[in-house]
Amino acid sequence: MPDRTSGDLRLAGVTKTYDAFTAVDQLDLVIPRGSFFALLGPSGCGKTTTLRMVAGLDQPTIGQIWIGDRDITETKAYERNVNTVFQSYALFPHLSVIDNVAFGLRRRKVSNYKAKAMEALDLVQLAHIARKKPGQLSGGMQQRVALARAVVNRPDVLLLDEPLGALDLKLRRQMQIELKRIQCEVGLTFVHVTHDQEEAMTMADTIAVMNAGRLEQVGDPATLYEHPRSTFVANFLGQSNLLEATVTSLAGMTADLDVHGVNLRLPLDRLANGASSVWLGVRPEKLRLVLPGSTDVGGGAGNRLSGVVTDASFTGLATNYLVRLPWGQELMVVQQNDGMPRAASGEHVTLDWAPEHGFALDADQDAHAGAQDRADDSGAT
Amino acid sequence: MRWVRGHLVTIAALLVMCYMLLPNVIVIAFSFNQPKGNYNYEWQRFSLDAWTNPCGTPGMCDALGLSLRIGLVATLVATIFGTMVAFAIGRHRFRGRSSTNLLIFLPMATPEVVMGSMLLTLFIAMGIAPGTITILIAHILFCLSFVVVTVKARIASLDPRLEQAAADLFANPLQTFVRVTLPLVAPGIAAGALLAFSLSFDDYIITNFNASPSSVTFPMFVWGAAQRGTPVQINVIGTVMFLTALALVAAGQLISNRRARGAAA
């Protein structure tokens, strides 16, 4: 089996260009050993290209790839301790399931490959179909066989290229939990490429958000969600409301911001030094909808805006509102179905949120970055 | 009447099918004939004479043997060379790729008369006497293009990600080729070989140009017989060929069906 000098996966200055087009631009990334790492981004952001370079199926134009203290940039794909679960599964149609799973072991001349292969099939609960051919299996089963085929080799890094894309919703959710369980059990480094931000947040310990070949932000799901550092991340992960704001004063621990004449507050540590013009961001679920005549006044420390409901969609779990503010901008509000009365279209309402739930982003950035991509993304890589 | 109109296509199709199979049926039927004269046109009476004595006609079985031998060797060489060329064109980028494609296509577009006469001219100029060797050379030539086209089509339908998966699973290029590529291309190679054999076995025009009186192939024998008199044994051979072909093609279909069920990944 592979020698145990495995360590962190490191990408140093990795760039991939095709003639005039740059697919991956100066990527510097460290993926800790044994973690479940997600590469998240819209189609064409370079995440799959990056994956293929780690697998050895493509060569970086510039840059290096390290596993632990070994430079594997020049190593051929079949000599690397890296295995891939392909998006299309790529199971060998002429071999049975067990022969597929044992393929890598046999190339490495592992002695008891049969037993190890069965062990891997047990891990994905498919031992009973060992003799079948891939063509006789459903999509979900093929996906698990592909996983077993990669895991059985206990690689230094296991790459997953949007493996759940072709599965239906229920199966996908099931597999997300399965993958997480297997990763914990086996302790391998998983690098999961996906465009589905919900999937990435569910499964990964750390997420790297990519856009147009560059890294936008790296961090754990909660940090990325609550403290996005760019409009792209703010819009790509979940949804964000972005308000044009100008800093009016900085006092004590809070900053005062002017948003179209309304004074809103933001904790000072959320504001970049010397920023004067920013996007003030707040997530839809953080906004509380207060109906007129409600006795709920809330504390005086909250931010308040008034508006008119233009759309109310009840989804069962929650109600999604669109509220038009006096200056024309529409905010998204998500109200959990907690039994409180719902507002109807046309009603005047007040939006209330705690200042510490807001975040500030540089006003130079495009407020729509990341939002359009999500809407158009239909599953292609 | 409405039924006819609604099923026009079906009726037409079945009629065409009959048109296609009629000669074969005649061949089979008349292998059981006992004709009065030299020619086997009219039904006289039922007889198993031809079947019990298939090699009764002088020269026929020798011709058959020669055709089989030439067919096997030509198929072997054409399949090997052709598969190599198909892989080169189908899997690699190189300068002159489109010209090579054209060169492969040209023999298929050349009428047999022209091809036969070209080769005869060449052999005369090179001082090689027509005979078995020249026939063999000619057969390999025209089979080559057909093998290339057949195998190339199969290679094109191969999912390149399977070979990437093999490399990902520690198979070096040779192992990938032997364990993944070759098994998946094999049906195409088999089809190409089958095509080559049937083209070679059945060829008359080109063979005739490049043969000598001592190298009579089966088609040449049949041609001669058509002038002199058609022995019933010819029909026997024709029937056997048809049934063998049916069996082979049916077997091929069954195998590919079974593979398809296992390969719908």
Added chain:
Amino acid sequence: MEVTVVPPPRPARRSYTPYLLLLPGLAWLVVFFVVPTLSLASQSLQTGDVDNGYVQTWHVQTYLDALSRYWPHFLRSIAFAGTATVLTLLLAYPLAYFMTQKAGKWKNFLLVLVIAPFFTSFLIRTLAWQTILTDNGPVAELARSTHVTDALQWMRLTSNDSLMNSRFAVICGLTYNFLPFMILPLYASLDRLDHHLVEASGDLYATPVQTFWKVTWPLSLPGVVGGTLLTFIPAAGDYINSRLLGNTQTVMIGQVIDSEFLRVQDYPTAAALSFVLMFVIVLIVAVYVRRAGTEELI
């Protein structure tokens, strides 16, 4: 982390594999196809005969002589091949359509039935037509009684009221022999036809006939073109059908070339005729392919 030393971009590695793979096959083609073609070309411009040897005289007159003597045969070959091609298209299309769209589970069985005859001796099968069309046989009887023979006689396709040894028989044979070459490409093309497109057409108010012309036919064109080429090209040079099933009025250019080479042994004339035949075929094919707009087929 240490400073990353950026290595220079790696040069692409030249692989020799394709050239090695190509070598035997291409060498064979060059020696036994390209060279003979050139040799044939040069032969057509020589003068002399078998006994006294040949001299390269660039004698273009050979071409003109050959053409003036044999232009009827050329025309006849093109006409026969063209007619046979059209007929095969008319016959093959319904069969291919039926096999791909309506046959369901019988599809593979029918495919076997179409391919199997192709692998049996072409000469023997053509000889069978002599039996089918013989004067005393049931087919001839039927044709006579239904006056089909009279109609064919009026079209000058029969010879002396006989279906055998006539133009009709030759065209019959040509059509029959090249039918699989038309069926298989059509089959491949129609097999890929998405049935939903036909349904969508009906949903948009097209009658079955309109659907055929506007949807099915255009989408099957690559198969039509492929099949036409695979039929016309060999048919133009064929002479087996005309020898076995025809008469002295149906001599095709292939026969002429054969006899010039092997009997008369007038090699320059034969070579010239070969080239003219090649040229005519290439010309017709080029015009056809250009008009059909499917250059990428080749």
